[in-house]
Each structure stands twice: as structure tokens, then as C-alpha cells.
Amino acid sequence: MSKIRLLVLDVLKPHEPSIMRIATALSDLEGVDGADITVYEIDSKVENVKVTLQGKDIDFAQVKEIMEENGASIHSIDKVSTGAVIVEEAHTHQDT
DSSP states (O other), X not given: XXXXXXXXXXXXXXXXXXXXXXXXXXXXXXXXXXXXXXEEEEOSSEXXXXXXXXXXXXXXXXXXXXXXXXXXXXXXXXXXXXXXXXXXOOOOGGGO
8 A cells, every 4th residue: 555645634623722733743643754734714713724744654544633632623635645756746727
């Protein structure tokens, strides 16, 4: 089975814990080399965030567990890259 190298998630989380706490917990997972969390919408009780993880062997089950432990829910998997290298998305005419 191919290893997950890049994972982009759309996540709904409460205001607390902070994105710094969640990013740190995710980047501490074995197989994750780095984590980036961007807030793109804030409501009175929740935040919508984009979570980007990169590594050599990301374990989605562990990522999901960290999210649930912090009161967050994964809305969708927006991008995934697997294999020996991360392949950049090709731009086509449909993208314009």
C-alpha cells in the first residue's frame, strides 16, 4: 500500500483549542514532517480551517483521532498525494 505523503483536509473546529495546539499535536505524529493550519472562516462558536500535512508516511487514523480529541470534525479530504514523491498538480485549460 502506498504511503500518504501529503494530505489536505477541510475541518470544522471549536475556537479552543487553538490552531497552534492542534498543529503541534499533528506535527508530533510519527510520519508527519510538518503541519500547516489556515483559518478561512470564523463563526461565533466554530472555525473552518484548512489542514495541510506533509511527511513520509501519514497515518490518517491517527490524524482523525487527534482531530476528534480536540473537538474537531473532518468535513472532507481535499487533496492527497501518495507514492515515493509528491506530484504537483498539473494546470489544465479547465483550471482557467
